[in-house]
Structure formats: C-alpha cells, structure tokens
Amino acid sequence: MRERFALQYKADEHRRMIGGKETIIHCHHYNARLQHTIEHVTDVDGAKIIRDSAEAVFAEHVANVLEEGDDEATRLAAVGALYAHLGFGRLELSRAAEGVVTSDQSHYVEGWQAGFSETQRKACTFTEGYLQGALAAALGRPFSVREHKCMNAGDDRCEFTVDARHEPVLRNDKRPSDFHPKAADGHGEHGNIDEQAIIDALVQMPFMGSDEGLIPAFGVYLALTPADFYNLMCIQFVEQMRAKGLFRTAQRLLTFAGETCAMNTFRGIMASAEWDALIAPMIQHKEDALYGLMALSNGFGWGNWRVTEHRPAETLTIESLNGYEAIGHREYRGSCDDPQCFMLCGVSAGMMELVYGEGLLEDRFGTFLSEENQCICTDAPCCHFEVEPA
Ligand SMILES: [Zn+2]
Ligand SMILES: [Zn+2]
Structure with a gap:
C-alpha cells in the first residue's frame, strides 16, 4: 500500500x-x-x-x-x-x-x-x-x-x-490557477545558509507515519496535510466571518495562529537533533538562524519565499513567489481585493520574535508587526511582507 x-x-x-x-x-x-x-x-x-x-x-x-x-x-x-x-x-x-x-x-x-x-x-x-x-x-x-x-x-x-446519510458527499470544487509564478531571480538573501543543501536533505528525509501513524521529527509531531484542506477551511472561515462584518477579526486570528506556529514550532525545531545536524553548523551570526528557518519552511512545501531585505533585530522584508494560501485562493475563488496569506504574514513576525526576542515566548508576542502589502490574490506578481518592531 x-x-x-x-x-x-x-x-x-x-x-x-x-x-x-x-x-x-x-x-x-x-x-x-x-x-x-x-x-x-x-x-x-x-x-x-x-x-x-x-x-x-x-x-x-x-x-x-x-x-x-x-x-x-x-x-x-x-x-x-x-x-x-x-x-x-x-x-x-x-x-x-x-x-x-x-x-x-x-x-x-x-x-x-x-x-x-x-x-x-x-x-x-x-x-x-x-x-x-x-x-x-x-x-x-x-x-x-x-x-x-x-x-x-x-x-x-x-x-x-x-x-x-442522505446528503451527497461534498466535492472539492476548484479550477487550476491561471497564475504563473515569476522566476526566482537570485536576489534572495541567505546569509551563511546553504538553502539548497537544506531542501535536498529534507526531501531525502522519510517523513511518513510510523507504526503509530505519527511523524515525530524536529522535536514536534509533523503531519503532511493537503494544501487544499488548509485553503478550503481558511477561505470558508474568512468568508463566513466577513458576512458577519468580522473580516478584520478573522484576519487577525489566522495571522496570530501563524505567529504562534513560528514561535512554538520553530523553537522546537531549533532545539532538535535534526537542526543541530543539518543547520546549526552553517550558523555564524544570529540572523543565519532566520535564514535557516526560511530554508526549512521552503523544504516543508509552504512555497518559495525568500528574504529580500533584512536589518537584524529591526526590519525584515520577504517576498513569496507561490505560497499555498495565495495559489489556493486563486484556485477556489479567483483573485480578490485583499491579501490572503495570513499564515505567512504571522510567521514573518513570529520568526523575528523567536530569533531576536528575549524572555518567555508569551512576552515576545506582538513585539513585531507584519503586514502583507501586496498579494498574488490581488494580481500582484508575488506576495510581499514587511515586518517591523511594534
Ligand atoms: Zn479524539
Ligand atoms: Zn499573498
């Protein structure tokens, strides 16, 4: 099987x-x-x-x-x-x-x-x-x-x-996206991190359920979830919230979930044996940890995103060429008026808080603010995130 x-x-x-x-x-x-x-x-x-x-x-x-x-x-x-x-x-x-x-x-x-x-x-x-x-x-x-x-x-x-039950099974109705990601032009910053080596290593790792059906790796339990599930769920959540006049609340909640993901997940990952073996040897400066996390998330299938500008501990600018949230929104609903990449937006802030913050994780939440100021969903050529101190 x-x-x-x-x-x-x-x-x-x-x-x-x-x-x-x-x-x-x-x-x-x-x-x-x-x-x-x-x-x-x-x-x-x-x-x-x-x-x-x-x-x-x-x-x-x-x-x-x-x-x-x-x-x-x-x-x-x-x-x-x-x-x-x-x-x-x-x-x-x-x-x-x-x-x-x-x-x-x-x-x-x-x-x-x-x-x-x-x-x-x-x-x-x-x-x-x-x-x-x-x-x-x-x-x-x-x-x-x-x-x-x-x-x-x-x-x-x-x-x-x-x-x-009588009601027929629900269908996964979407159409292929008409969006063609622009080519990566080599302008990304990677510090001392060899991103390709990390991605190659991740692709070789046998991420699949054990006999228990779990994937313990990087100090967390991983799961391989269809992008369609995340997209369909988040799109319907945002739509139903919007219908109640709560679009901003939905946006804030999903962004916060991404921020929490970056802090908890990436903290576990940075403390793991896999991180020590694969990424820690490449790290010479604090910001290299951030570039390492970016490489890892690209290997996790989140898309192809990279740092375009970074002042350590101060500001971060990221562009995402084909994030699954943006592509999924276009497949299910077409283009729209507002940026839709809430997970990546929250993760952008969470990475800064994790890499440069001090003290308990709870005290670091909200110390950086991220904004997606252009999105593939609004017909921009790529998604674009800016992070700065709150
Ligand atoms: Zn249960
Ligand atoms: Zn976007």
Whole structure:
C-alpha cells in the first residue's frame, strides 16, 4: 500500500505531491492552534467548516489512491493507511461497516495536549471529516461521522460513530490557477545558509507515519496535510466571518495562529537533533538562524519565499513567489481585493520574535508587526511582507 503514497517532489515549485495532492508539512502545535482558533469563534460554526473541508478534500484524496480491482477490505485498508502515512494517527477500521471506528494515536490530540491541556474536550473534528470523505470514497456512499469518546477528554481511545446519510458527499470544487509564478531571480538573501543543501536533505528525509501513524521529527509531531484542506477551511472561515462584518477579526486570528506556529514550532525545531545536524553548523551570526528557518519552511512545501531585505533585530522584508494560501485562493475563488496569506504574514513576525526576542515566548508576542502589502490574490506578481518592531 505504501508505494501508492510515494513522494513526488517538484523541485522548481518546492511542492510535495502525495497521491496526486500537494501536501504541506506543519506540526501538531499549528494544526491544533488553527482548529482551536476556528472552533472558538462563536459567530460561525467552526467545527462544520473543518469537517466539511476535510470531507471534500479527502474524498478526492482517497479516491486518488484507490485502484481498480481493490476489494472492500483493501479499500478500507487504504483509508487507514493514508491517514497513518500522512501522520494523523492510527485508525482501527475493522468495525466500520458496523458503524464504529476507533483510534489510539492522534496527531490532533497530541497538539491539544501540548497547547490546550486544560480543555479536556473532544478534539478530533478533523478526523470526523476525514472519515466522512474517506469512507465515502472507499464504500461508495455518504456517511455522517461523530466522535463520542476522545483521548483528549480522558478516554482511553477516541471512538467515532459512523451513520449512513442522505446528503451527497461534498466535492472539492476548484479550477487550476491561471497564475504563473515569476522566476526566482537570485536576489534572495541567505546569509551563511546553504538553502539548497537544506531542501535536498529534507526531501531525502522519510517523513511518513510510523507504526503509530505519527511523524515525530524536529522535536514536534509533523503531519503532511493537503494544501487544499488548509485553503478550503481558511477561505470558508474568512468568508463566513466577513458576512458577519468580522473580516478584520478573522484576519487577525489566522495571522496570530501563524505567529504562534513560528514561535512554538520553530523553537522546537531549533532545539532538535535534526537542526543541530543539518543547520546549526552553517550558523555564524544570529540572523543565519532566520535564514535557516526560511530554508526549512521552503523544504516543508509552504512555497518559495525568500528574504529580500533584512536589518537584524529591526526590519525584515520577504517576498513569496507561490505560497499555498495565495495559489489556493486563486484556485477556489479567483483573485480578490485583499491579501490572503495570513499564515505567512504571522510567521514573518513570529520568526523575528523567536530569533531576536528575549524572555518567555508569551512576552515576545506582538513585539513585531507584519503586514502583507501586496498579494498574488490581488494580481500582484508575488506576495510581499514587511515586518517591523511594534
Ligand atoms: Zn479524539
Ligand atoms: Zn499573498
């Protein structure tokens, strides 16, 4: 089964393709934070946005990895194998036809326990949506899936009920982007960091789920999530918030999730054995850590972004040639009037706070401000971020 998920790396675009879908590497801190953000706002039904987005995307993703002639057992095995390969955890699907799926390892539960251990609530909305889409693809009919026991709520495993439903499975409707990224012209600054060496090393690393379905690496749990999922979820969240007059709030929340991602994820990464082996030997000045983080995020499939100007500890200017948020917005909705790359915008500030800030992470939040002042979504040739002290 694993050979169906073999990584195809598109070096010119920094894209990681698995089962015909572009996948993005993020960690348990970011994924749980993003879910917490979207579900916490009472003005919209965040859980439904997450569930619907996962259903539409994974119905398509699982269909991509099924082969003609697969019997039902093989098709169900693919549902569990893809989930585990991408690092989301371990599913027990042998009773799926009787309406029960359980899980004893979960990327999202790890994230909630790391970031929101006080919550004690069910955390696996993503898995509900994954199962709705994946089981529909495998069994050829739509289902409604709800979690009723969760390890994050103190149960010994997560347990989901699977019910037949009438409404057809949601479709992942998008059209190919008409945007052609401009060529990298070699103007990026890399300090003493050999970005290509880092990207080459990352592509060789076997990022795939262990027997438990988790990807422990760089001091965090990684997951390989389709860009479509992030994009569909964030686009719907922003649209529904905008309809309530809350566009600025949505923008601020998603940017904050990116800032938190940079601080928590990259702090874990900078303390890891992989960082010590791969990147630390290249670092001669403080700013080289920032260039190293940029290289790493390019290797994680976030796109192709680079520093165009940097005054250490003061200002940072970044351009992004093909970030997944911008490309995704054009695929799902076309171009628009406002910049849409909230994750990269938050990460830009978070990197400055992490590399140059002092003291507890909590004290560093908000000490730098970032703004995306041009975006591929507004028909600019690239996205452009400026960071300065708050
Ligand atoms: Zn759970
Ligand atoms: Zn943008």
